[in-house]
Amino acid sequence: MPYDSAATRARLLDAAYQEFSRWGLAGARVERIAAAASANKQAIYAYFGSKDSLFDAVLADRISVLADTVPYTPEDLPGYAGALFDALNAAPDLLRLTRWRGLERDDVAPGEVESHLEKAVALRAALGLPDDRTAIDVLEIVVAISSAWTTVPAGLRAVGGEDPAERQAAHRAMVVAAVTAICQSVTRFPVNSA
Incomplete structure (x- = not known):
């Protein structure tokens, strides 16, 4: 099965949404996000750069979904x-x-x-x-x-x-x-x- 980077990024955003909404930025763990997304921890840094940037991306993504809804x-x-x-x-x-x-x-x-x-x-x-x-x-x-x-x-x-x-x-x-x-x-x- 070929690697799908868009699918991995989407899984990371979904997993991070659950993690951040439950634990906040300080309490969230990139290990749990990666595991929930069936990805490795390095993928988070490759796509988003940092946990803070991932948090920002998740918030922007969900606000965009709300604006569409x-x-x-x-x-x-x-x-x-x-x-x-x-x-x-x-x-x-x-x-x-x-x-x-x-x-x-x-x-x-x-x-x-x-x-x-x-x-x-x-x-x-x-x-x-x-x-x-x-x-x-x-x-x-x-x-x-x-x-x-x-x-x-x-x-x-x-x-x-x-x-x-x-x-x-x-x-x-x-x-x-x-x-x-x-x-x-x-x-x-x-x-x-x-």
């Missing part, structure tokens, strides 16, 4: 928030991975600022916001609201003893309603961030 729709921010809520709840490992990154590193990934600014500029135009700062604030709040279900303690989600699926559906509806209210508020009463 949930296209950014600034003209329908409540719909975007609901779709983001669904996608993040379907991929809890991605949220863990991003939390690990925030805990372990304070640098900014290449292209990250530009990507967020592009989204803010599009949101500013879609909602008629007064400036980019307001658009960035709205975007930050939408992302936080959309990911809150998976970040609050399980005991808080269980208050009331409702069926977990019904409780999650009700929370999703609240996310969409909250983002709708935010959009109405900022377009009706624009905030000057100066």
